[in-house]
Amino acid sequence: MIIAVQILVLILVIFSTLLVISIPVTLASPGQWEQSKNLIYTGAGIWAGLVIITGVANSFIT
Template sequence: MTIAVQLLVFILTIFSILLVVGIPVTLASPGQWEKSKNLIYTGAGIWAGLVIITGFVNSFIA
């Protein structure tokens, strides 16, 4: 179970880094917000889901 939590935290960390770099670049690019709005919202939803899943799985570790 500990390996599963470590893997989830690793995936969450990598995904967070991608979002921290990708979202400001998208917002700073002219005209990209309209094209990438759904992708950014989807990424934020996936990130929130990963946080909730990681917390849920972590609650089973004593």
């Protein structure tokens, strides 16, 4: 179970890094917000889901 939580945390860190880089670039590019709005919201939803799943999985470790 510990390995599963470590993998979830690794995925969360990698995904967070991708979001930290991609969201400001998208917002700074002219006209990109309208094209990428759904992708950014989907990424934020996936990130929130990963945070919740990681927290729930971590609660089973004693």
